[in-house]
Amino acid sequence: MPKKVTLIATSAMGLESVVAQEVKQLGYEDVTVENGRVRYTADLSAIPRSNLWLRTADRVKLLVGEFEATTFDELFEQTKALPWEDYVPEDGAIPVIGKSVKSTLYSVPDCQSIVKKAIVERMKKKYGLATHLEESGPMHRAEIAIHKDHAMLTLDTSGSGLHKRGYRTGQGEAPLKETLAAALVKLTNWKPDHPFVDPFCGSGTIPIEAALIGQNIAPGFNREFAAEEWDLIPYNLWEDAFNEAEEAANYDQPLSITGYDVDQRMIEIARENALEAGLGELINWKQLQIKDFKPTQPNGYIVGNPPYGERLGEKEQVEQMYKDLGHIMQDYPSWSVYIITSNEDFEKLYGKEASKRRKLYNGFIKIDYYQYFGEHEK
Known part of the structure; x- marks a missing residue:
């Protein structure tokens, strides 16, 4: 061995x-x-x-x-x-x-x-x-x-891909992989004591991954892996790893995480997924149009994966959402905004050049991660 x-x-x-x-x-x-x-x-x-x-x-x-x-x-x-x-x-x-x-x-x-x-x-x-x-x-x-x-x-050694955390009971038409959602959160400077908002939450993947990160909950805690059956790895090593994960979790960490979506059906799915992830009522879910969004606390973080507007008839609607978000966030300079989209005109529509851009892939779609640092990050 x-x-x-x-x-x-x-x-x-x-x-x-x-x-x-x-x-x-x-x-x-x-x-x-x-x-x-x-x-x-x-x-x-x-x-x-x-x-x-x-x-x-x-x-x-x-x-x-x-x-x-x-x-x-x-x-x-x-x-x-x-x-x-x-x-x-x-x-x-x-x-x-x-x-x-x-x-x-x-x-x-x-x-x-x-x-x-x-x-x-x-x-x-x-x-x-x-x-x-x-x-x-x-x-x-x-x-x-x-x-x-x-x-x-x-x-x-994994079996099913690691993005399969075991909490997704339902999803929207173009779900974001859990691994990419976690990366979007990790690529920000968000800490658990700051407010966190996803204004386009869909089935809730980004807020759920943020909550798991915020309370230091191991993402694989609710699933099984191929190598659990292997003779190669003594079972006590698996037990030790699960015990370590249990002890490392900080379930008492208070969080202010909110997921908004224009579609009430998606809000219900997101709520179900969060319950399945063992997060209970930790995340606030609410139906909301982006033009009605108003931050109530300072130094927050927006992390979102808005629709890309690539379908016929959707483009104008989506571009208006980008404009609305940019217009609203002008009044909240302490907030940081992180958005992924394949729309190359995003900065123009949002009305401001990003502090930083990062090239990523959502499946096979090339996307940009537009990062706008709030005043407290600069």
């Missing part, structure tokens, strides 16, 4: 530095930032802790090995040379998924079947099996990822 493992926390493009910061906050120091992922070396307890605590990562993968491969023979032999038996038991189920970018070996189905065959050969030999592998035990999903002929083989 390996004492140290190399883990890869995968990330949406543009969020790698946020994920890396979270990994470091967990106490792991050997951290390398790469495109779409963060790599770090740690002991086995990092697998439960990373899955429980990483708010902005998509998955946590365990690196089995990497090498250059331009022929199927190389792929087979080098995959077979890796110590799969260190990670997967005799009865482990090993489905293989794959991707290939800018590589000689571009046929993903072929790569997958060759990797699968190589793993099976290795396991049969190591476990002294004459026939096929049973694969009736816990899931150990392997991935072959080839980029510019560099092959990387990993096992997925």
